[in-house]
Amino acid sequence: MEAAATTYRLNNYLLPAPLTPRNNMVLVKLRKSEEGETSRGLVLAASQRKIRDGEVAAAGPGLTHPESGQLLPTGVGAGDHVLCEEIVMEGEAIDYLGEKHRMLPDSRVVATLEGGVMSAATFKPSGERLLVRLPKAVVAVGPGQLNARGEHNPMPVAPGEFVVFGRYAGSELDFEDGFKYKVVFARECLAKW
Numbered sequence: 429m430e431a432a433a434t435t436y437r438l439n440n441y442l443l444p445a446p447l448t449p450r451n452n453m454v455l456v457k458l459r460k461s462e463e464g465e466t467s468r469g470l471v472l473a474a475s476q477r478k479i480r481d482g483e484v485a486a487a488g489p490g491l492t493h494p495e496s497g498q499l500l501p502t503g504v505g506a507g508d509h510v511l512c513e514e515i516v517m518e519g520e521a522i523d524y525l526g527e528k529h530r531m532l533p534d535s536r537v538v539a540t541l542e543g544g545v546m547s548a549a550t551f552k553p554s555g556e557r558l559l560v561r562l563p564k565a566v567v568a569v570g571p572g573q574l575n576a577r578g579e580h581n582p583m584p585v586a587p588g589e590f591v592v593f594g595r596y597a598g599s600e601l602d603f604e605d606g607f608k609y610k611v612v613f614a615r616e617c618l619a620k621w
Contacts, residue, residue: 439523447524449488452502452534456512457527458482479538479599481546484508485529496576502534503554509544512537513599538599538611548603556583556615562608564590569614584614591617
């Protein structure tokens, strides 16, 4: 008995092959959720940018640095569970294989969630982002920004340190542990101790 062939459908168009993101684009299958809360219990602050969670369906190989010619690889891959910023003017909302997806640049991936579990312990920031438990304790740091050689620059802060940043920096997150958190870029930090 033959296996049924997969039909690849993008919006209302049939595709001859799977959708393949180019460059640093990431195709994320968004998790169905109620307004303002993900289905895994992460409550998002209403006044901040919209952050959604989902699973990476496919990712491009990365961007080539214009001066060095070095490939700057995409930081996530198929199967990774991610949190991503949804900015209306960037990326594209699509219907792929009958489900809602979002095509975004990898710079909009805020973090990966180890094992798909929503908690501060499983939150792995992307790039030069930090997870800060308010008022100011750094809980987790990303690998650093990619440089022209395709290597991560060292992060200027480490878990356990304390930082100060502007009131409007970053995005607020409330995990079910009762603490309030913010995800900020290291460059948004004004001081540390």
